[in-house]
Amino acid sequence: MTSAIGWYGPLVDLCKTDHHIGDIVQLLVFVHRSTPVQYKLSKGGEVIRTDIQVGDDTLPFFSVSLWKKQMGTMVVAGDILLLQNVKITKFGHAVEARTVEWSSLVSLVHPYGSLLSKGVDELIEESQVGKTTLEKLCKVIKWVQRARSALNTIGSHSFVKPRNWKLPKQSESQNLLLLSEVLGLSNSCNAIFNASIGEIFLPITWRALDDSDKEKMFVSRRTMEDKDNSLAEDFICIGCHLCGSPLVSENGSICKQNNISLYCPKSPNHLHAVTLIYRPFMLYVWDESEYLPLLVRNKAAVVLFGNIRAERVYSCFRGQNRSHNSNQAYFCRENNPEAVEKGLVGSCSSDADKSLEVKEKNHHNKNTNFHLIWLVLLKILLQQGKNSPLKFEATVNTSLDTEHGKFEMLSVSVPCARNKLFSG
Template sequence: MAATIGWYGPLIDLRKASSHIGDYVQLLVFIHKSTPIQYKISRNGGEVVRLDILVGDETRTYFPVTIWQQQMASKVVAGNVCLLQNVKITKYGDSLEARTLHCSSLQCLIHSEDFLAPKGVIELMGECRVGITARDKLKKVVGWLQQVRLARCGSEINYYEHQRQVKVNWKVREETQSKNCLSLSELSDLNKYYKATFNAYVGEIFLPITWINLRETNAERMFISTRLHALADDGLVDDLVTSGCHLCGTPVNTGLGYENGASMQQNRLPLYCQRSSDRNHDVGTIYRPFLLYVWDDSKHAPILVTNKAAELLFGNIQAEKVESCYKVHMKKQLHHKKGTECNIGIEKKPNLYMIWLILLKMLLQRGKNSPLKFKVTVDVNKDWESGRLEMESVSIPALVRL
């Protein structure tokens, strides 16, 4: 089926993407796998969806693409060969990727099952309603896939990506068992309450912003990796740090409101703290709960991270110290801009805000970090985006001596 909108840029090879930063381009690629990152706000029916896909062609095996449009995301199937139209090449730090915009579209040219019959693929290529340039590119991509035999792997990945969630188990929680999982696929198959350990790479920190009415055009505010590479993002600490219970990690105010003052009914701090021996909350400055998306070669998974676990993830730097140093840092910056002398912080202390910021950037270096060892509680009564996996600790895996 032909595309309904025109091309805003050239059809390029993935290896030439670095020469088109900031430009619209067309990509004819094979989809290796997809990683959906989504959060639903049930109170107003809103939904923010981002789909990270890994694509490749005969010139570059792996290249990341971010899809923001839900309609396009529903058409993505690992193992297919697709034409991505009017996507923009962007760069964040050292990371290069393509991202979709309102004018982007996706057209599937070859389905994964078509690769099981080579003659069928040749016939389908002849039937594709694309131009001469796209047809030549399609032949190259299909030839590359048949040579390296990636198409069949894509079908297997597709199985994992579209596996249905385990149904809620309403049985009484049994005695906690420990499990050392070799992969995220093995972890996802668990059907009881476990304390599980596994190794995985960090992909993204997703912060569900529900305390304001966040417009769709500002949805990227929820994704911390994007904000870390912005030239100026003074609101990062304000979003990640708030008031709440040090023990259970629940914010004092977690509800959805509106910036114009007309707020809806809000969830507040529970009456009792489930992680306190006397059931009393220990209220102070905490890290707001967020989802840490991790992955390995088999699957991806979101992990709920609350205050104590966040401290471990951020090098044992407490939220109140980050906030305190951030305020001092901003006051010094303000005095520097005005050209006036600043007498704040006579004692020379480390700027924990800047250290924390560097740790965040190091943690979210896409594709450059080694895997970390996570310990989580697995609660099969919860959905994946609602804390099915909750982080307890994180460490660097021990080296195996030969």
């Protein structure tokens, strides 16, 4: 389409990206919103992905994930960008673009104010781009200017932040905070706020990951892939269900006592209560004002996952994997306690084993596949833009950094909708 140096693929309209799965392409887009997900790993290093929501004259909303820190910081909502050499990928039914090593970006129109105040000719005057790119730029500028009343719903302090959720109808109590207010709290306290779930980040530190595998830490993508069957193994480990501390070391064996906290801070007798738990993870929640990373430990995770405990998920997962009969693949193998036990024996001591009681607990739920239910729940929770906001309660501990629980989730609930559907 164009022969500019350094281009490895055609400039394509967003509506046609599904014809280019796996290809490297160029995109010329308007940026609706930019959301970084960043996390400092305990071993050093930082995982960063910036999700940007973009649009053009052929498709109003499209997702691009940027894996380069510098690129993430260059993107400003309201800009028109040329994304060079990005790869089109497909997760489940969703098509999106992501950067590769040789991706780059050029800002063509900045700031947003000029996009509204200037004419097309004036805006493209200084653009040093090829003919095809220039034609596309004109189309995108005209589209934004035409659609600006629909796009620009926010006041003057920031540009467009389209809602990606439905607003609750009832009037909220006054103790509800905006995420920007929670982030600005200077004293430790509890905070209650409504927010939408954007991403679950699971820091994988117990096994080696190469760079291409870093994506496995972003759970939303994995829930869209049918092939990924290892979520339960990554999410669940041996640990204390009271304080949520994993009691396995990085390589999977039980921690030596000097590596873990000897006393349980949440137990009256200071002893850890060992069982299978959800590993601590970060839940990224968003509202219109900000995004906030919440640390979620086992107890809160159980609430988030519909009161399904980790051991139930895991025993069904193991049973399912051991089943050779595809007709039974979706059902637990309660009559195969060996499978359950063996799955656990690989990674826990006999002490831990004794406390598991998996067998007994599952007798009540013979044909319920908690693994499958859990996977469906995860998938539903992570459907960005399709869920109403949830009401969170979190502790704010200003003496900690984000990765260690500055904001830690206590509970979550569906805000009570006092609508008048049935009032006649």
